[in-house]
Amino acid sequence: MKKTSLIMVLGTLASARAAFQNNIVHVARCASTRHLNRVDVELNDTSESPLLDENPWADSNRVNYRARKNNKSRFRQHVNPLSRKYQMETPLHDAWPKTVFDEINRPLHLDIGCGKGGFLLELAKERPGKNYLGLEIRPSVAEFAQERVTNQNLEGTLAFVGCNANVDLERLLTRYETSGGGSVDCVTIQFPDPHFKKSHAKRRVVTPQLVETLAMFMPTRSIVFLQSDIQNVLDDMRLQFREFNEYFRDELDHVDEYMPDNYIGIPTERETSVIKNGLPVFRTVFKRTSLKFVKGGSN
Numbered sequence: 001m002k003k004t005s006l007i008m009v010l011g012t013l014a015s016a017r018a019a020f021q022n023n024i025v026h027v028a029r030c031a032s033t034r035h036l037n038r039v040d041v042e043l044n045d046t047s048e049s050p051l052l053d054e055n056p057w058a059d060s061n062r063v064n065y066r067a068r069k070n071n072k073s074r075f076r077q078h079v080n081p082l083s084r085k086y087q088m089e090t091p092l093h094d095a096w097p098k099t100v101f102d103e104i105n106r107p108l109h110l111d112i113g114c115g116k117g118g119f120l121l122e123l124a125k126e127r128p129g130k131n132y133l134g135l136e137i138r139p140s141v142a143e144f145a146q147e148r149v150t151n152q153n154l155e156g157t158l159a160f161v162g163c164n165a166n167v168d169l170e171r172l173l174t175r176y177e178t179s180g181g182g183s184v185d186c187v188t189i190q191f192p193d194p195h196f197k198k199s200h201a202k203r204r205v206v207t208p209q210l211v212e213t214l215a216m217f218m219p220t221r222s223i224v225f226l227q228s229d230i231q232n233v234l235d236d237m238r239l240q241f242r243e244f245n246e247y248f249r250d251e252l253d254h255v256d257e258y259m260p261d262n263y264i265g266i267p268t269e270r271e272t273s274v275i276k277n278g279l280p281v282f283r284t285v286f287k288r289t290s291l292k293f294v295k296g297g298s299n
Contacts, residue, residue, distance in 0.1 A: 090163035102156035107182040118147030215247035227283040234282035259283040
């Protein structure tokens, strides 16, 4: 009797052990599947999923940032600007920019890669008399920045557009100019995504195409202010502008020189954090020369 009971107990333990092992394998597989699915959706640029063919800046495809306020999730830090969906033009109202600026003839301050918009919000409050436009590639971040404009009663002076600057910049500035907009008197590019991997360097925001587009629209003596907390990122941006030295002149003679202070005088949210942690910031300023832009080459 005792022997039979012992055999039954051992059998039960063996069954329980097998079930436990099966459950472990099932959980591991589920976790792996969830991870792979997440990677497929977020990182696989060659996916044929219809979702990735939708315009990322269309209202129906934006992430509702309000849903994020009640949890600990953050805005996505990085996107691949070369992926198919980020090569699409951003939707614009037929009457843009008159729909967002009350006095279209004002000069324009353009902030490329504006993030959540704190820098332009402070600048617009402290220095009225201009129009301010921020461009941000991450749709939900651009939407969040625009909501801050409404909350701080800066509508008509400040606007944010979700777009890829290397796709939409010429189109946006052409619309601004042909609508009677003032000149682009200042451009800021501050703490852009560094894209550290060598193979990802082509994803960086400052490209020859972007520099040429700015040269096309910026008048003589207008300003381009660059800064980053990553030295080689600043150096790379600087090199791109120096390659077009017929249109832009570096205010510092040597490439190993950097401005000690913020040229604009108002820090970005990233800049405040970097300085608080005692880390360096690398800066320089370019001024537009008087040479008229000629597409495809200079005179």
